[in-house]
Amino acid sequence: MLVSFNWLREFVPFEGEAQELGDRLTMLGLELESIDDPFEAVKDLVVGHVVECAKHPEAEKLSVCSVDVGDEVLDIVCGAPNIAKGQKVPVAKVGTVMPDGMKIKKAKLRGVKSLGMICSERELGFSEDHDGIWVLPENLTVGDRLVDALNLERTVLDFDITPNRADALSILGFARETALAFDLPLTLPELNLVEAGGNASDEISITIDDPALCPLYQTRIIRNVETRKSPDWMRFKLLAMGQRPISNIVDVTNFVMFELGQPLHSFDLDQIEKAAIRVAPAPDGMKFTTLDDVERTLTDRDLLIWDGGKPVGLAGVMGGANSEMTASSSNVLLEAAVFRPGTIRKTARRLSLPSEASYRFERGVDQVLNTFALNRAAQLMAETSDGKVTSGIAKSEPTPWQDRTHTYRHARCMKLLGLDLEPAFAKKVFVLEGCKVDDSNKEEWKVSSPSHRLDLEREVDLYEEVGRVHGLDRIPAVLPRVSKSLEGGNVTADTEYGFVRALKHWGMGAGLNEAINYSFVGDDDLDRLNLPAEGRVAIANPLSEDQNVMRTDIAPGLLNTLKNNLAQGNGHIRIFEVAKKFIADSESDTETAEQLRLGMLLYGSRHAADWPWPQEDVDYLDIKGHVEHLLDDHLKLKEPDCVLVQDHPYLQPCINVLVKGELVGFMGQIRPDIADFYHARKPVWLADMDAAKLWDMVREQKIRFTELPKFPPSRRDITVIGPATLPASAIRDAINEINVPLLESIHLVAEYAPEDASDERNLSFRLTYRHPKKTLKDKEVEKQHKMVLEELLKKLPVRI
Amino acid sequence: MSDELKTFLEGLDSLARECEACKGQAASLSELEEIRVEYLGRKGRLAQCMGALAKMPNEQKPEAGRKANEVKQIMTSLIDGWQADLVRAQDEARLKRFDPSMPGRKPWAGSLHPVTLVMDEVSEILVGLGFEHASGPEVENDWHNFEALNIPPEHPARDMQDTLYVSENIVLRTHTSPVQIRSMLAKKPPLAVICPGKVYRRDSDLTHTPMFHQIEGLLVDHNVSMSDLRGTLTAFVRQLFGQKTDVRFRPSFFPFTEPSAEADISCVMCGGEGRNKDGSTCRVCKGTGWVEILGCGMVDPNVFKAVGYDPEVYSGFAFGFGIERAAMLKYGIGDLRMFFENDARFLEQFA
Numbered sequence A: 001m002l003v004s005f006n007w008l009r010e011f012v013p014f015e016g017e018a019q020e021l022g023d024r025l026t027m028l029g030l031e032l033e034s035i036d037d038p039f040e041a042v043k044d045l046v047v048g049h050v051v052e053c054a055k056h057p058e059a060e061k062l063s064v065c066s067v068d069v070g071d072e073v074l075d076i077v078c079g080a081p082n083i084a085k086g087q088k089v090p091v092a093k094v095g096t097v098m099p100d101g102m103k104i105k106k107a108k109l110r111g112v113k114s115l116g117m118i119c120s121e122r123e124l125g126f127s128e129d130h131d132g133i134w135v136l137p138e139n140l141t142v143g144d145r146l147v148d149a150l151n152l153e154r155t156v157l158d159f160d161i162t163p164n165r166a167d168a169l170s171i172l173g174f175a176r177e178t179a180l181a182f183d184l185p186l187t188l189p190e191l192n193l194v195e196a197g198g199n200a201s202d203e204i205s206i207t208i209d210d211p212a213l214c215p216l217y218q219t220r221i222i223r224n225v226e227t228r229k230s231p232d233w234m235r236f237k238l239l240a241m242g243q244r245p246i247s248n249i250v251d252v253t254n255f256v257m258f259e260l261g262q263p264l265h266s267f268d269l270d271q272i273e274k275a276a277i278r279v280a281p282a283p284d285g286m287k288f289t290t291l292d293d294v295e296r297t298l299t300d301r302d303l304l305i306w307d308g309g310k311p312v313g314l315a316g317v318m319g320g321a322n323s324e325m326t327a328s329s330s331n332v333l334l335e336a337a338v339f340r341p342g343t344i345r346k347t348a349r350r351l352s353l354p355s356e357a358s359y360r361f362e363r364g365v366d367q368v369l370n371t372f373a374l375n376r377a378a379q380l381m382a383e384t385s386d387g388k389v390t391s392g393i394a395k396s397e398p399t400p401w402q403d404r405t406h407t408y409r410h411a412r413c414m415k416l417l418g419l420d421l422e423p424a425f426a427k428k429v430f431v432l433e434g435c436k437v438d439d440s441n442k443e444e445w446k447v448s449s450p451s452h453r454l455d456l457e458r459e460v461d462l463y464e465e466v467g468r469v470h471g472l473d474r475i476p477a478v479l480p481r482v483s484k485s486l487e488g489g490n491v492t493a494d495t496e497y498g499f500v501r502a503l504k505h506w507g508m509g510a511g512l513n514e515a516i517n518y519s520f521v522g523d524d525d526l527d528r529l530n531l532p533a534e535g536r537v538a539i540a541n542p543l544s545e546d547q548n549v550m551r552t553d554i555a556p557g558l559l560n561t562l563k564n565n566l567a568q569g570n571g572h573i574r575i576f577e578v579a580k581k582f583i584a585d586s587e588s589d590t591e592t593a594e595q596l597r598l599g600m601l602l603y604g605s606r607h608a609a610d611w612p613w614p615q616e617d618v619d620y621l622d623i624k625g626h627v628e629h630l631l632d633d634h635l636k637l638k639e640p641d642c643v644l645v646q647d648h649p650y651l652q653p654c655i656n657v658l659v660k661g662e663l664v665g666f667m668g669q670i671r672p673d674i675a676d677f678y679h680a681r682k683p684v685w686l687a688d689m690d691a692a693k694l695w696d697m698v699r700e701q702k703i704r705f706t707e708l709p710k711f712p713p714s715r716r717d718i719t720v721i722g723p724a725t726l727p728a729s730a731i732r733d734a735i736n737e738i739n740v741p742l743l744e745s746i747h748l749v750a751e752y753a754p755e756d757a758s759d760e761r762n763l764s765f766r767l768t769y770r771h772p773k774k775t776l777k778d779k780e781v782e783k784q785h786k787m788v789l790e791e792l793l794k795k796l797p798v799r800i
Numbered sequence B: 001m002s003d004e005l006k007t008f009l010e011g012l013d014s015l016a017r018e019c020e021a022c023k024g025q026a027a028s029l030s031e032l033e034e035i036r037v038e039y040l041g042r043k044g045r046l047a048q049c050m051g052a053l054a055k056m057p058n059e060q061k062p063e064a065g066r067k068a069n070e071v072k073q074i075m076t077s078l079i080d081g082w083q084a085d086l087v088r089a090q091d092e093a094r095l096k097r098f099d100p101s102m103p104g105r106k107p108w109a110g111s112l113h114p115v116t117l118v119m120d121e122v123s124e125i126l127v128g129l130g131f132e133h134a135s136g137p138e139v140e141n142d143w144h145n146f147e148a149l150n151i152p153p154e155h156p157a158r159d160m161q162d163t164l165y166v167s168e169n170i171v172l173r174t175h176t177s178p179v180q181i182r183s184m185l186a187k188k189p190p191l192a193v194i195c196p197g198k199v200y201r202r203d204s205d206l207t208h209t210p211m212f213h214q215i216e217g218l219l220v221d222h223n224v225s226m227s228d229l230r231g232t233l234t235a236f237v238r239q240l241f242g243q244k245t246d247v248r249f250r251p252s253f254f255p256f257t258e259p260s261a262e263a264d265i266s267c268v269m270c271g272g273e274g275r276n277k278d279g280s281t282c283r284v285c286k287g288t289g290w291v292e293i294l295g296c297g298m299v300d301p302n303v304f305k306a307v308g309y310d311p312e313v314y315s316g317f318a319f320g321f322g323i324e325r326a327a328m329l330k331y332g333i334g335d336l337r338m339f340f341e342n343d344a345r346f347l348e349q350f351a
């Protein structure tokens, strides 16, 4: 909301600086954004006097002028037809930057030098008028800056208005707050409406179908108006408020809206059929052309203004093309109404037609002030158009305004705010805000809130006013004693947040960088990974096509991160992310199942630096090692089982990871054709773990201490020569199946696969034997070990 | 003294002298070992002398033995001394070649995202003040995200947050406040929860990303006042941004709190002066000396009604805080978009 400083001071005699006002109002809840000069763009223009004006010797349409600009007389060539000797004109001297950014330079036009430019209103952004140069009033002083000579507003404050403060959408509203803040008197503009006889209520009938949608609709009639340019004072005020002046009829409605906050609309009375106005919803599917000449399809939730035969306006949003005022119109039907805010908002939103008017209607306008606004507009319209205002008002008010009365308990208010103020202070605040206060019952006052403060709906809203005017910033700081039961309280470690945090700290400790990707991706990202189209949670109004669906898989985000990094030349990528994936679920009250995942991606060299490490790229054992490290070493779940699975949408190989028979995730290599899209030239290894399941498993298990062995182990290595297709785990499992009570553990210690691509490979295992109660003798170990070897040879097609 | 004894003793003396003359002959420990073997070895020269000792008459043995021991000790200490010298020389030579500037063999270094770091720090402070963690869905229904929070469908307050919709009734949560609703529905007061997490808005420009992180706090009990809110937030921002940080409360509007306030903190860049040391306007606070950091207020009675709490019995406060904004202030990150580009060179800077 822009607030012209001088306009405001017509209502309230504030003598301080604009910054002081802005700071104070900020602390009252009207946040100052900036203070600007609305006429910054024309600040270097000066008033010139055309002392000579002669035809250009070479060009018929040009004039050569001598222009007195106070300290010098400049020769300026001017092309405007209306230039004449004796005029006062706006002059841009050499060096002046025009509103469009052009800098005025010394010029020669058809051989005649020109030291500046005489400007039109359009060139200075004052109107669309480009018939010629702007002829200024006679009485201006030559050489004065234009902004000073015309007494233009130089200070406009821009405030950010929260949706509750409908009252602050006018100069009057700001004047009220200023008066409240600085204890100043408030003066409303004087009304001098001259009525010309007749009776509007006889000429126009008004019907409201549903009072809930329109509590008040009233009109005045202004006859014999002449549509023309508004007077300068009005135009300059509108310009200062960022509103381009159009014509007196339109400008008056805008002016009163800015001044009082009441949007108004002018119909061409002669287009209103049967002298009737009816406020009623549109039939579903009806077409209606608004005054911007766009045909719009309406629903039965849009409210229309009808005349005796047809719709003439979209209530509170925009008038109709069929009834708008034109240059040749001479009679005005001026509307001032109150509409149901939600209805206006819905229509304006659905049709994407936000306007200053709908903005105010959807927040709520002051029903009591409505008549004053109508009268003031009628007066100004008559004055600026030489029209005559018909006596009386045609009006329907099915629901007259009634002040709302609330209980106010001062002691309770003080308790909620944490303040200790005199009741008299609260009373003063309410009275200054226009409330009526009945404090005959000291404990429970009755406070009636006025029509311009629609936000004062409940007792607690009154508390806010007391706090706001006293200053929320003056509330003392007290550390609360958080009273809560010590039983059943959640320590962070037991919460989802705590588990996620533990996973993240593991990731960091394991040498991975944490990434955070958007939860949404594009359908393309999912399609590329051959992920199913079913079950996707699509975003109805995405910002872009690459953010139009919630991710159903953790991989697309990680792969995009990989791509970004490769584009930046980072070739050693090791990232993880703990985030949710989203699957449509009709059972859920949010229609979505959200699954917490831990994703990891490894790419490129195994080590961050070339030295002193061998230059090797990550492979399956790296990603698997991370998974094992997480599950086995960190979470203390059992060592996982890894099972090769076929036909995964985007991994090849793909390995399912199981703990105690339950699937807890999968890992593998991104298929090269897919990796190619992400510009990955080396294998991309990815793991995707079900973090929610892991959390369940971790919560179920207790870590128990195992006594340390007291007697020394005895170790034997065996090298098993077998088919290359025989998994290491098969050998290990086979040995485990042989019932050898003294065998404590088996570990792979070496792999030798001959380079000639032979069908065999050698795997060396270390077997550890130990007796819990004594030191084993060599002979005992040998006996056991021999049995292992014999049994193994029987079970598997291997040699030792 | 017999000649025999005399010769024996002289032999030992000359052995000692010969040994002494070996000084400097050994250039390495192995050469020195050869000398040691020659004189002191099992078949060395001292041992050979000792062979004669056995044949001596018994009365001469003590003296001969003493002398032999003496010479053995002399030679042993000589050779030990040379050995020490050699070792020292070798150590010195090795130290001269030792290059302390060679890069180390580092383990992999991981990192946490700055959002995680700030979220953790904020959480820890609030947990220390007595709050507990709560979490909830990121895809929410309209009731939890809006209606229960006193934001009816046609209310202009819906414009305060540009919403990403899944369907008419399902949205990506625009704030973490629905978790407050779910927490209150699940539990009776007293209640003190914090809800950190991802939130979504239909907004993308230099200062907005369509996803960002919030942490919200809610405390409900008998007699909770705005003073308590202020105390909590003051303690909180001082722990996060330093003990000199000031907090300013400005009246504002949130549909789910009444009264509502924006809390500003004194600018951490310019110390609340509004100007940098060189006199230029502070970029972070745009010269005001204050930085908007969180929204807060007393829980609106309509919210209590929505979850079945009696507003006449309970009061409470709530506050919400943007993590990225705090991280930008804390680490001096200028560009919001960097948070979600995940450039390794960015990520590696935090731990």
Ligand SMILES: [Zn+2]
Pocket (backbone or CB within 6 Å): B267, B268, B269, B270, B271, B272, B273, B274, B275, B282, B283, B284, B285, B286, B287, B289, B290
């Ligand atoms: Zn600053």
